[in-house]
Amino acid sequence: MTLLVQITDTHIVERGKLLYGQADTARHLAETVMEINAMRPRPDAVLITGDLVEHPGPVTYSHFGDLIAPLKMPVYLMPGNHDDPAAMAEFFGDTPMFPAEAPHYQYAIDDFPLRVLMLNSHFDDSELPFFGPRRLQWLEEQLAGWDKPTLIAIHHPPMKTGIGFIDMVGPQWYEELDDVLRRYPNILKVICGHGHVDLTGRLGGLPVQMVGSIAHQLIGGRVNDIAPSFGNYPVAPMLHHFLDGELLSGYYPWPADIDAERIDKSSNMAWDVLKDHMRGAMKKE
Numbered sequence: 002m003t004l005l006v007q008i009t010d011t012h013i014v015e016r017g018k019l020l021y022g023q024a025d026t027a028r029h030l031a032e033t034v035m036e037i038n039a040m041r042p043r044p045d046a047v048l049i050t051g052d053l054v055e056h057p058g059p060v061t062y063s064h065f066g067d068l069i070a071p072l073k074m075p076v077y078l079m080p081g082n083h084d085d086p087a088a089m090a091e092f093f094g095d096t097p098m099f100p101a102e103a104p105h106y107q108y109a110i111d112d113f114p115l116r117v118l119m120l121n122s123h124f125d126d127s128e129l130p131f132f133g134p135r136r137l138q139w140l141e142e143q144l145a146g147w148d149k150p151t152l153i154a155i156h157h158p159p160m161k162t163g164i165g166f167i168d169m170v171g172p173q174w175y176e177e178l179d180d181v182l183r184r185y186p187n188i189l190k191v192i193c194g195h196g197h198v199d200l201t202g203r204l205g206g207l208p209v210q211m212v213g214s215i216a217h218q219l220i221g222g223r224v225n226d227i228a229p230s231f232g233n234y235p236v237a238p239m240l241h242h243f244l245d246g247e248l249l250s251g252y253y254p255w256p257a258d259i260d261a262e263r264i265d266k267s268s269n270m271a272w273d274v275l276k277d278h279m280r281g282a283m284k285k286e
Contacts, residue, residue, distance in 0.1 A: 002114070002242070002243065002244050003045050003113040003114050003115040003242070003243040004042060004043075004044045004045050004240060004241075004242050004243075005044060005045060005046055005047070005048055005113075005115070005117070005152075005240070005241045005242075005243075006037050006040075006044045006046070006047045006048065006238045006239070006240060006241075007047075007048045007049075007050060007154075007192055007212055007238065007239040007240075007241060008033060008037075008047065008048075008049055008050075008212075008215050008238050008239070009049065009050040009051060009052065009081075009156075009193075009194030009195075009212050009213075009214060009215065010050075010051065010052040010081065010194045010195065010197055010214035010215060010216055011026060011029075011030050011049065011052065011053055011054075011065065011068075011214075011215045011216055012024070012026050012052055012053075012054065012055045012083065012214070012215075012216035012217075013026050013027060013030065013053065013054045013055065013061055013064050013065040013068065014026060014027075014054070014055045014056070014061060014064075015060055015061060015064065016060075016064050020055055020216060020217070021231075023217075023231070023233050024216055024217045024233050026055075026215070026216040026217075027064065027068060029215050029216060029234075029235040030065075030068045030069070030215055030216075031068055032235070033215050033235060033238060034068065034069060034071050034072055035071075036237070036238065037072060037074075037238055038071065038072065038073050043073070043074060044074055044240070045074060045075075045113055046074055046075040046076070046077060046110070046112075046113070047069075047072055047074060047075070047076045047077070048077050048079075048117065048119070048154055048192075049069070049076065049077070049078050049079070050079055050081070050154055050155070050156055050192065050193060050194040050212070051079050051080055051081025051082070051083075051084060051122075051123075051156030051194050051195065052081030052082065052083040052084060052156065052194065052195070052214075052216075053065050053078060053080075053081070053083075053084055053089070054083060054084065055083055056083070057083065057084050057085035057088045057089070058085075058088065059088075059092065062088065062089065062092040062093070063092075066092070066093070075097060075098075075112075076098050077097075077098060077099075077110055077117070077119060078093060078098050078099045078119075079099075079119045079120070079121060079154060079155070079156060080106060080121055080123040080156065081122075081123065081156040081157075081194065081195060082122075082123060082124070082127065082128050082129070082130075082156065082157070082195070084123060086101070086103075086106040086121060086123055087103065087106075089101075089106075090102065090103070090106065101119070101121070104135055105121060105135050105136045105139045106121045106123070107119060107120050107121050107136060107139050107140070109143055113243075114149075114150070114243060115149075115150050115151070115152055115189075115241075115243035115248070116147070116149045116150065116151040116152070117151070117152045117153075117154060118140065118143055118144075118151060118152070118153050118154065119154050120132070120136065120140065120153065120154065120155040121136060121155075121156075122155050122156050122157040122174075123156070129170050129174075130156075130157035130159075130170060130174045130175070131174060132155075132159075132174055132175065132177070132178050137177055137178070137181060140178075140181055141181055144181070144184075144185045144188075147185075147187065148187050149187060150187055150189055150243065150246065150248070151185070151187050151188045151189065152188075152189055152190055152191075152192065152241065152243075152248065153182065153188060153190070153191045153192070153207075154191075154192050154193070155191065155192075155193050156193060156194055156195050157174075157193060157195045158193045158195055158196055158200070158202070158209060158211045159174075159175035159178055159179070159191060159193070159204045159209060160175075160191075160202035160203060160204050160209040160211075161202060162196060162200055162202065162211065164196060164198075164200075164219075164229070166229070167195070167196055175204065178204070179204050179205045182204065182205065182207060183205045183206060183207075188207060189243075189248040190207065190208050190209070190210065190241075190248050190250070191204055191207055191208070191209040191210070192209075192210050192211075192212065192239075192241065192250075193209065193210070193211050193212070194211065194212055194214065195211070196211045196213075196219065197213060197214040197216075197217065197218050197219040197229075198211070198213050198214075198218055198219055198220070199211065199212060199213045199236065210239070210250055212236070212239045213235075213236035214235065214236065215235045215236070216235065217231060217232055217233050217234065217235075218231075218232035218234065218236065219231070219232070220232045237252045238252075239251075239252065240252065
């Protein structure tokens with residue numbers, strides 16, 4: 002079993018400041034860290050899929066590092082369009098959080114039954130995605146000869162989203178990525194961020210899951226090419242649960258400090274008895 006948490010687009014700014022004068026991204030991230038630490042079972046690792054900060058540099062990366070420091074499990078980072086991969090490598094390179102090197106700034110996580118490939122879609126100082134020949138070659142080398150179940154993580158969504166400001170670049174940037182991934186049946190899923198909204202789609206035959214932002218959400222703008230609305234709230238962390246060869250994703254684990262009204266209490270029936278009752282009902286069907 003492997004239980005991974007994914008959060009994305011944290012957009013941390015300088016200490017004491019708000020993003021766009023509205024979103025307290027530091028508070029959102031600090032509260033998310035506490036939520037993750039309270040989860041039972043405890044996750045094996047946390048994947049943060051890009052846009053760690055709003056403006057890359059020592060000041061913001063130091064602030065981000067301090068905010069995630071309380072996490073009680075391994076953390077793995079990737080760059081987004083708001084990041085600087087070279088600055089990340091300089092700031093986090095002496096930690097296990099970003100063991101990536103130039104020129105591609107990509108790496109594999111091989112510590113769990115589920116393998117994770119952390120890809121880089123950053124393109125200079127642009128909002129636009131890029132996945133060029135050197136990154137593709139690295140990906141091919143990592144996939145060749147492996148049959149271990151694999152999760153692909155990348156910042157930009159390699160799929161059609163119906164969101165104008167994301168889809169305007171077209172599918173050209175991920176067509177070759179699709180050509181590579183479709184040759185490896187051990188790849189289970191692609192996960193990403195960037196869009197500041199929860200959305201599922203496909204890349205060829207692969208499911209793609211775009212996760213909402215810890216900083217804020219962008220609401221609307223789908224189908225109609227209009228500017229999205231600003232939602233000043235985070236989303237819950239996404240859980241990717243590799244169990245018995247299947248990858249299950251959702252928000253289902255409860256934090257340890259929630260005293261929910263459990264079904265065995267509300268039904269006044271012991272859980273073992275209730276399970277037998279459920280099995281009996283299924284047999285009758």
